Amino acid sequence: MPPPVGKAMRLYVTNTSPFARVVRIVVLEKGLSSRIELVTARTREENSPYYAINPSGRVPYLVLADGTGMEDSGLIATYLDALDGAPRLSAPQSADPWAYGRLEARARSFTDGVSVWVREMRRPQDERSPTILKHEVARAERLGASWNEDVAHPIMQGPLTMAHLLLFVGLDFARDSKMADLEASNPHLRQFAERLRAMPSIAATHPAST
Numbered sequence: 001m002p003p004p005v006g007k008a009m010r011l012y013v014t015n016t017s018p019f020a021r022v023v024r025i026v027v028l029e030k031g032l033s034s035r036i037e038l039v040t041a042r043t044r045e046e047n048s049p050y051y052a053i054n055p056s057g058r059v060p061y062l063v064l065a066d067g068t069g070m071e072d073s074g075l076i077a078t079y080l081d082a083l084d085g086a087p088r089l090s091a092p093q094s095a096d097p098w099a100y101g102r103l104e105a106r107a108r109s110f111t112d113g114v115s116v117w118v119r120e121m122r123r124p125q126d127e128r129s130p131t132i133l134k135h136e137v138a139r140a141e142r143l144g145a146s147w148n149e150d151v152a153h154p155i156m157q158g159p160l161t162m163a164h165l166l167l168f169v170g171l172d173f174a175r176d177s178k179m180a181d182l183e184a185s186n187p188h189l190r191q192f193a194e195r196l197r198a199m200p201s202i203a204a205t206h207p208a209s210t
């Protein structure tokens, strides 16, 4: 496909992908909607035309004006966040980088696990692994309990970062997919999720709103 012409960049997403949602939130937070065309990719389909654009077949995927493509929510978010010369989401300047990095890694780990569970559940019932499903629920419950403490960290109580976004999209994905009601058993986590759910960029990117 030729480079984007109308808008300067093209962002491939799916409606439900939590990692694509992180980047869609970054686009709104950084006021980039007029520069980025959102395109729904056909993922996990045999012979999808999307594979000619992004050979990994994953979303999110950003195509720049010169046709260069990049995948991975962390990389794309860092790129978009830095475009205005004032990054604030992916490299919070005020925070201790290791304290921040630890939180971001744990948030990504949580959402990775929820994604594995959802992917397994999307397989035909006779192809699902009960072992994998159980393992991921247990992981989500352990991480949910640890996040119930970690959301009190000043970084998590402070301005929006990638750590907030990665944790939130996983929580919402688990909730919408009925994987586990982590917010019911973790009141601090529920408060955190409710605070973010009220933000316009987050509400606008819920699968039911797009």
Ligand SMILES: N[C@@H](CCC(=O)N[C@@H](CS)C(=O)NCC(=O)O)C(=O)O
Residues within 6 Å of the ligand: 017, 018, 019, 020, 043, 044, 056, 057, 058, 059, 060, 071, 072, 073, 074, 115
């Ligand atoms: N580490 C990647 C993960 C991206 C990812 O796993 N995307 C999933 C949707 S949540 C996907 O595109 N799956 C399609 C496939 O596996 O073919 C990121 O952060 O962007």
